[in-house]
Amino acid sequence: MHYLGISAILAWYYCLWFTPNIFVSTPITDENVTFSWLSTLALTGIAFLITPAALKRIRLFEHRGAIPVISGILSVATLAFGMTEQALSTPVLAFAVFPVIFAVCNAVLWVAWGEFHARRKSSFSLSRFAFVFGAAMLVAMVVASLLPHYAVDVFVALLPLANAFAYLKENAGLEGCELPTLLPKATRRKTAKASFVITVVAFVACVGCYFNIAIIPVDSLFDDGMSYVLGIIIAAVICLLIALAQKVTGRNIASYRILPWLLVFCIVGLALFASEEEPLFNVSFIITVTLAGVFEVFLIAYFGSLANKGHLSPVLAFAVSSAVVRLGFFVGDTWAVVYEHNAFVAEHFTQATSLALLCLLAAMLVPLMHKESAIVQLTTAPAGPSEIEQVCDAAIEEFSLSKREGEILKYIARGYTVDNISKKLVISPYTTQTHVRHIYSKMHVHKRSELLDYINMHRGEND
Numbered sequence: 001m002h003y004l005g006i007s008a009i010l011a012w013y014y015c016l017w018f019t020p021n022i023f024v025s026t027p028i029t030d031e032n033v034t035f036s037w038l039s040t041l042a043l044t045g046i047a048f049l050i051t052p053a054a055l056k057r058i059r060l061f062e063h064r065g066a067i068p069v070i071s072g073i074l075s076v077a078t079l080a081f082g083m084t085e086q087a088l089s090t091p092v093l094a095f096a097v098f099p100v101i102f103a104v105c106n107a108v109l110w111v112a113w114g115e116f117h118a119r120r121k122s123s124f125s126l127s128r129f130a131f132v133f134g135a136a137m138l139v140a141m142v143v144a145s146l147l148p149h150y151a152v153d154v155f156v157a158l159l160p161l162a163n164a165f166a167y168l169k170e171n172a173g174l175e176g177c178e179l180p181t182l183l184p185k186a187t188r189r190k191t192a193k194a195s196f197v198i199t200v201v202a203f204v205a206c207v208g209c210y211f212n213i214a215i216i217p218v219d220s221l222f223d224d225g226m227s228y229v230l231g232i233i234i235a236a237v238i239c240l241l242i243a244l245a246q247k248v249t250g251r252n253i254a255s256y257r258i259l260p261w262l263l264v265f266c267i268v269g270l271a272l273f274a275s276e277e278e279p280l281f282n283v284s285f286i287i288t289v290t291l292a293g294v295f296e297v298f299l300i301a302y303f304g305s306l307a308n309k310g311h312l313s314p315v316l317a318f319a320v321s322s323a324v325v326r327l328g329f330f331v332g333d334t335w336a337v338v339y340e341h342n343a344f345v346a347e348h349f350t351q352a353t354s355l356a357l358l359c360l361l362a363a364m365l366v367p368l369m370h371k372e373s374a375i376v377q378l379t380t381a382p383a384g385p386s387e388i389e390q391v392c393d394a395a396i397e398e399f400s401l402s403k404r405e406g407e408i409l410k411y412i413a414r415g416y417t418v419d420n421i422s423k424k425l426v427i428s429p430y431t432t433q434t435h436v437r438h439i440y441s442k443m444h445v446h447k448r449s450e451l452l453d454y455i456n457m458h459r460g461e462n463d
Contacts, residue, residue, distance in 0.1 A: 003132040005166035006113045011140035012159035014232050019144040020225035021152055024085045028225045029218045032088040038333055039099040045327035047107035048319040060112040064171055067112055071164035074105040075157045082153035114318030119177040124304035127246035133297050134239030145229050181444040183310040184394030191311040194371040199324055201364045202299055205266045206328025208357040209288040212273055214336030220281035231289025238294055256302050260368055266291050267361050274354040296325040388413050391455055399442040408435050413455045
C-alpha cells in the first residue's frame, strides 16, 4: 500500500500525456500538446529541485491535511485540461497556467511522499516497488486507453485523489517516526561521487530516449498514438516481470545493477533509428518509450535505497530522481523540435545526432559499470575494521561527541558490552550507560542495534 501513492501519481502523469483520447478533438501528436508538454516538463523538473529547499523547515507530515487539497487542485486541473478546448488553443493556459499548476502540485506531492518514505525507512526493493508500480501503471494505461474521451478524463483525474487517500491512510501509522540519521559527510562523499556519475548517465540516456521519441516521423507509428500506449504498457510489464523473477528466485536485484542494461537497450533503440530503415522506426520508438517509463522507476528505487541507508538526504534524493528524468526528457524533446522546425538541420544532422548520442551512451557504460562496483562495495560488502574506525572518527566530529563518548563509541563498534566498557575505562556501569544515552541522543538513534547498523554504514541488500 505504501508504494501505491507514488505509483498513482506516476500513473496520472503518464496517462495524462500518453493516452491518445485524453484531449478534446486534439491528437497527442499535435504541436500545441507538444509545447504544453515541454513547458510542463521543464517547470516540473525545476519544481522538483526547488521544492525540497523551499519546504526545508516545513514537515508536510504535520500539515498532511493540505495533501488532499493539493490533490484536489491537481484533479480539477486535469479535468479542465482534458475537457476544455481552450486549454490547448489558448497559449497562456497551455504553456503557462496548466503547466505551473501541474508542476507545483506534482512537486509538493512528491516531496510529501519523499518525507513519508524517509520516515518509514522504505527499502524500495524492486520486488515490491516495481511490482506495485507495474501493476498500477498497467491497469491505468489499459483502462485509460479503452475508455471514451470524457470518461478517461474523469478516470485520470481520480488518480491524484487515490494518491491523497493512500497518503492519509499510510501516514496514520507513522506517529513518532523520525527522518533517518545521515551517515557522516566524509562517508557520504564516496557515495555522492558514484551517484553523480549515475545521475549524469541517466540524464544523457533520458535525453537520448526522448530525442528519439520526438524525432521519429508520426506516419511511421501506429495510428492514433497507440505506439505511446504500447510502450508504457511494456514498461509496466517489464517491472512486473522483474518483481516476479525476484519472488520466484528469492534473489534481490539492486536497482543500480539494472541501469547498465537500460543503457544498452537505449543504445539499441537509437541504433534502430540511425539505421534509416523505416520499418524499424516504430520498433525504435516503442523501445525508447518503454525506457522512458522504466528509467524513472529505477532511479527512484536507486536513490530511495541509498537514502534509506543514510548515504543521501532522503527528501532531496527522492526529488532529484524524478527531476533528472523530466529535465532529460525536456532537453531531448526540445532538441528534436528544433530539428523539426529547421528542414536543413533535420536533413543533415538528424542521423548524425542519433549516432553521436549512441556513441556517447556506449562510452558512458565504462564509468557506469565502474561506479556500480563502487556502490556495491559501499552498500553491501561488510565494513572492515579500518572503515569502522573511519566512520567512528567521522561520527565523533559530525555529532560533536566528547572525548569520553568517542572512546565508548569505538568500544561499542568493537562489540564491547556496557560492563566490558566500564571495566576497560574503570568507570561505573551507570556512568557508561549515561554516556551511551548521550551518544544515542546526539546521533539520533534509539538502541544499540541501530547504532551498530549505523557504524556498519547500513551494509547489506535491501529487503
